[in-house]
């Protein structure tokens with residue numbers, strides 16, 4: 001097995017591997033056919049990550065140069081985010097995942113690594129915890145259909161973030177959760193793809209009380225990442241974002257299971273659980289005080 005960085009000539013081959021890995025794993029282990037029959041939508045993940053963190057994907061190839069697996073990583077001020085990690089079904093259980101992760105750990109040097117993984121996947125759970133990752137938070141991935149007429153009582157306090165908000169958003173996340181990802185927020189607000197929405201809510205004194213990102217991709221509508229000082233503010237951000245940007249659409253989001261108010265409201269909106277997840281950290285894990293909505297795209301553990 002050889003480890004190298006992903007090259008542009010491999011993007012389609014990797015999209016096929018992402019699809020095969022997730023599709024085969026879920027069909028054979030969980031009896032769930034959630035990833036469809038097409039590999040082309042998986043180019044989205046590669047395109048988003050190469051735009052956000054160019055060159056930050058380790059790939060494993062066999063002796064004839066065929067891809068066996070991949071691990072995207074996301075260097076930030078305080079830590080390195082990891083994900084998505086995939087191995088080709090023909091190579092499951094042969095040490096490829098471990099080799100990829102060990103290379104990402106080497107690249108991170110001494111920085112902590114953070115990721116969100118499925119809590120229903122013993123293979124990834126075992127891979128990460130054997131490497132020393134420690135679960136910090138129980139999460140639940142949900143999907144809901146937003147009514148065409150919108151959600152009653154949506155906030156008037158929310159506003160779209162501007163370039164002038166970037167530092168304040170990154171500082172707010174650092175104060176709340178001890179991690180900083182200014183690059184992400186610049187990327188969302190610059191919004192070259194046109195898919196990103198970033199909203200903020202301020203206190204009366206003009207300081208931030210919370211922010212929430214949403215993405216409207218051709219194939220997926222996602223809420224997250226976002227952080228708020230309390231559940232009431234996050235609920236306001238969620239409701240406002242769903243109402244303003246996603247009327248009549250299906251939207252996916254990941255909630256911390258201990259946020260009972262958010263979970264209760266999601267069920268009241270008709271949201272359904274899709275998966276349980278864990279936010280895990282290798283290395284120093286600052287206490288997370290903020291109400292945090294992570295997401296998989298881009299990985300934001």
Ligand SMILES: CC(C)(COP(=O)(O)OP(=O)(O)OC[C@H]1O[C@@H](n2cnc3c(N)ncnc32)[C@H](O)[C@@H]1OP(=O)(O)O)[C@@H](O)C(=O)NCCC(=O)NCCS
Nearest residue numbers: 025085086087092093094095096097098117123124126127
């Ligand atoms: C999850 C995934 C990346 C793992 O990759 P892999 O190459 O099969 O994993 P590896 O063979 O390198 O290692 C798995 C490790 O878990 C251990 N393991 C597996 N099942 C275990 C169990 N039930 N209990 C304890 N350890 C277990 C293995 O022994 C190995 O540890 P070791 O290297 O210390 O011996 C792969 O199964 C995959 O691509 N799945 C589909 C996509 C996916 O779910 N990705 C993760 C998204 S979060």
